[in-house]
Every structure is written in C-alpha cells, then in structure tokens.
Amino acid sequence: MIVKKFEAETMPLAMKKVKQEMGVQAIILNSRKKKTKGIFGLFKKIRIEITAAIESGPPEAGHTVSEKDVPPRTSAGAGEQQRKETVRAPSSDPARAAKEEPETENHISAFLEHELNPEILQEIRKEENEAAPFWGRVRDHLHKGITEIPAASRPGDNKYIHLIGPTGVGKTTTAAKLAANAILDDNLSVGFITTDTYRIAAIEQLRTYARLLDIPMEVVYNLEDYRKAREEMKDKDLVIIDTAGRNYKDSSYVSELQKIIDFEEEADTILVLSMTSKFKDIESVYKRFSEVPLHSLIFTKMDESGSFGAAVSLAVKYKKSVSFVTTGQNVPDDITTLPLSELTEQLLKEIETSE
Structure with a gap:
C-alpha cells in the first residue's frame, strides 16, 4: 500500500x-x-x-x-x-x-x-x-x-444517571441543567453524587448548584462510599452522579472509575462529549469508555461547533441515541432534546448551504 x-x-x-x-x-x-x-x-x-x-x-x-x-x-x-x-x-x-x-x-x-x-x-x-x-x-x-438506534430514556425513567467523559466537556454544568429541569419541569426530587475529588473547584461548583436547587449532595472516594451515598438517596426520584474528567488516553482512567462506581447497578450511564471535537477524537474517547456499559450520548457546546458530522457519525456507527445537546453555559436553559434525525437534517442543510 x-x-x-x-x-x-x-x-x-x-x-x-x-x-x-x-x-x-x-x-x-x-x-x-x-x-x-x-x-x-x-x-x-x-x-x-x-x-x-x-x-x-x-x-x-x-x-x-x-x-x-x-x-x-x-x-x-x-x-x-x-x-x-x-x-x-x-x-x-x-x-x-x-x-x-x-x-x-x-x-x-x-x-x-x-x-x-x-x-x-x-x-x-x-x-x-x-x-x-x-x-x-x-x-x-x-x-x-x-x-436502528434504540430510543434514549428520560431522566427519572431510571433513578440513577452516571455522567462520564473526558475533561473539559462540561459534565458538571450538564449535571446541574439536568437536575434543574427535572425539578422545575417534572417535579422530581433530585440528589447529587460526585466522584470528582481531583479538583476542589469541581466539588465547590456542584455544591453551589446543590445549594441553589436545595438538593442534597454526597462526595464519594471509593466504592463503599458510592454505595452508602446511593442508600442515603434511595428516596429520591433521580440521582445524578458526576465524575472526574481526566485524560481519556490514560489507560487507567476507566479502571479507576470502576473502583469507585458500580456500573453493574441499575443506572443509565451517559457519555458526555464535545460537539467541537473531530470524529477520530470522539471515536477514540468512545472506545476507551465503552469498557463500561454506555446507554446514550450527550453532546455539549453545540453553539460553538462548526459542524455536526462527527456527532451524527458516532451515533449512527455505534447505534447510540443522543439524550441531550447543550447550547451554552446558562443553567437550566441551555440544554434540549434534539432528535438525531433533526440533527442529521441540520448537518445536511449546513453542508448544502456551504457548497
């Protein structure tokens, strides 16, 4: 060749x-x-x-x-x-x-x-x-x-949601948006769990959101803490678990997550990705995180992206639904459901108008 x-x-x-x-x-x-x-x-x-x-x-x-x-x-x-x-x-x-x-x-x-x-x-x-x-x-x-892609579940269909993904994609802000909308729109009782003990700022950010939303928050350091936190929040309709963002190329990252979170427990595990990334990059991220059960995708930074091709390609190739897309930093407004068929049509229109 x-x-x-x-x-x-x-x-x-x-x-x-x-x-x-x-x-x-x-x-x-x-x-x-x-x-x-x-x-x-x-x-x-x-x-x-x-x-x-x-x-x-x-x-x-x-x-x-x-x-x-x-x-x-x-x-x-x-x-x-x-x-x-x-x-x-x-x-x-x-x-x-x-x-x-x-x-x-x-x-x-x-x-x-x-x-x-x-x-x-x-x-x-x-x-x-x-x-x-x-x-x-x-x-x-x-x-x-x-x-051929199964429909994504909605927050509250399953009590627990794990948000996982690489650093810098906006998992903590996305967790706050999901929680706020579950409370305001669906009248659900919500709790936060965070495993992001690598950055004090991340804990304080989520704690601020928890205080504003008047919901409980637990910080966990190991699998035992995680199970105790879930037990503490068993009366909640929805518990959102925020995780640390690390370099996905680090082969130990996912194994470290598995030492803190029991992915075998009933939960929706959602991979959070940035729509500004290239296809080959988000595919590498997906392959790394596919070591744990992945149920759907969330794409952030749609407002900053020049193209939706990578997002559509990944979802179609791996048959994963897109639960939400985010369009800015405002909580709780800048998050929405966007059917993959509509995202695809936007991609085609985007390409057609650029030719």
Missing part, C-alpha cells in the same frame, strides 16, 4: 491533487486543517492536509480505472477491510460515472470537511442503488441507521 499526504488551500483542491496523482481508487485515511509557519510566527494561513493511500501504484496516463483494476481483497478483519474500501468506487457505467463524478466528488469533499465519517461514504458508494443521486443516498443511509 502506498500512503501519501497532500496539501492545498481548500478541501476540493486537495481532493483534486489526490485524484490526479493516485486516481479514483485512492482511500482517504485522514483529513485535517493545519497552520503554516508564516513569517516570524505571523501571517499564518490555514491549509488542508489529506492523507490518502492506494493498494497499488497510481494509474498510468490515459488509463481509465475500472473494476478489473482493483486488486482482489483478502479476508482481513472487519476494521481493516473497511479501511481498504475506497470512498470513490467507480461506477459500473463509465458514461454515467463521467457525468456524475464532478458533482459526487464535490459532495464527498463537503461531507469530509464537515467531519462525516469516511467509512459511511465508503458504504454508500458500495450500495447497489447507484441510480439515485449521491446526496440523497447519504440522507437515506443516515436516516436508515437512525431507525
């Missing part, structure tokens, strides 16, 4: 370079924005960098790539097989392929730029219904995936 990086001022120009040098069989492994060094650290410019690969050398000049040019695939594992499938699989009808290729290439570039998982685009190019426009096939594929 030949792997190479390409740079250009825009995504379409970078994709054009890939196509010219490696052909339509190129596999897009990664895309990112990078800053040039500039002059004395000033006047930096943003460029697009694409990492692409091909299983064999690029096509010879004047040679049209066809199905027979694709090397036979081995029975590799599912993950490796997906990486080897190309987003740009050629059409079986060369005339139609030549007609639709520029438009399809533009759509692919737009979807990649908005953080839609390349694997989704690969799957769509392999589908049999090639008569439908590529844009419509993306919409149909995403909505079909959404129908």
Whole structure:
C-alpha cells in the first residue's frame, strides 16, 4: 500500500491533487486543517492536509480505472477491510460515472470537511442503488441507521444517571441543567453524587448548584462510599452522579472509575462529549469508555461547533441515541432534546448551504 499526504488551500483542491496523482481508487485515511509557519510566527494561513493511500501504484496516463483494476481483497478483519474500501468506487457505467463524478466528488469533499465519517461514504458508494443521486443516498443511509438506534430514556425513567467523559466537556454544568429541569419541569426530587475529588473547584461548583436547587449532595472516594451515598438517596426520584474528567488516553482512567462506581447497578450511564471535537477524537474517547456499559450520548457546546458530522457519525456507527445537546453555559436553559434525525437534517442543510 502506498500512503501519501497532500496539501492545498481548500478541501476540493486537495481532493483534486489526490485524484490526479493516485486516481479514483485512492482511500482517504485522514483529513485535517493545519497552520503554516508564516513569517516570524505571523501571517499564518490555514491549509488542508489529506492523507490518502492506494493498494497499488497510481494509474498510468490515459488509463481509465475500472473494476478489473482493483486488486482482489483478502479476508482481513472487519476494521481493516473497511479501511481498504475506497470512498470513490467507480461506477459500473463509465458514461454515467463521467457525468456524475464532478458533482459526487464535490459532495464527498463537503461531507469530509464537515467531519462525516469516511467509512459511511465508503458504504454508500458500495450500495447497489447507484441510480439515485449521491446526496440523497447519504440522507437515506443516515436516516436508515437512525431507525436502528434504540430510543434514549428520560431522566427519572431510571433513578440513577452516571455522567462520564473526558475533561473539559462540561459534565458538571450538564449535571446541574439536568437536575434543574427535572425539578422545575417534572417535579422530581433530585440528589447529587460526585466522584470528582481531583479538583476542589469541581466539588465547590456542584455544591453551589446543590445549594441553589436545595438538593442534597454526597462526595464519594471509593466504592463503599458510592454505595452508602446511593442508600442515603434511595428516596429520591433521580440521582445524578458526576465524575472526574481526566485524560481519556490514560489507560487507567476507566479502571479507576470502576473502583469507585458500580456500573453493574441499575443506572443509565451517559457519555458526555464535545460537539467541537473531530470524529477520530470522539471515536477514540468512545472506545476507551465503552469498557463500561454506555446507554446514550450527550453532546455539549453545540453553539460553538462548526459542524455536526462527527456527532451524527458516532451515533449512527455505534447505534447510540443522543439524550441531550447543550447550547451554552446558562443553567437550566441551555440544554434540549434534539432528535438525531433533526440533527442529521441540520448537518445536511449546513453542508448544502456551504457548497
């Protein structure tokens, strides 16, 4: 396999370079924005960098790539097989392929730029219904995936909610929003438990919310404390457990959580993620936290995000519902339920208007 990086001022120009040098069989492994060094650290410019690969050398000049040019695939594992499938699989009808290729290439570039998982685009190019426009096939594929996702439970359906996730995503503020809305809208009795003993500020922040909402709060340091705290709040309708945010790359993080929280107890464990993150980053976070049972997702910082592609991609790929999205720091206002189908339509509209 030949792997190479390409740079250009825009995504379409970078994709054009890939196509010219490696052909339509190129596999897009990664895309990112990078800053040039500039002059004395000033006047930096943003460029697009694409990492692409091909299983064999690029096509010879004047040679049209066809199905027979694709090397036979081995029975590799599912993950490796997906990486080897190309987003740009050629059409079986060369005339139609030549007609639709520029438009399809533009759509692919737009979807990649908005953080839609390349694997989704690969799957769509392999589908049999090639008569439908590529844009419509993306919409149909995403909505079909959404129908396979179980509905998220509501606060109060289960007495306990664990909020877990990496540092900086806003778990404590989200806990306060959930509690305030449960009290004000659903008239539920609520309690807080926090395991975030790494930061005194985090404890004081949650304690302030507890005082304002006039609800109890317990700080736990180990599994015994956790079980005692749950027993103390057994009369509550809803107990929200806030956890410490740590570097998800630390392999010991989740195992440390398991020493404090009994994830086997009946509870909804919700992974909190930032919508401003790239797909490959939130997928890495998801894989790390999937060592414990995950029931749904909450995406924060929707108001700061330039794209919803990563959020939609993760939910569809791992069949996880999105319980809530947050749109700011205000408690209790800046949190809402947003059906994944609606988030997907917003993504498609966002891409369509940017083209």
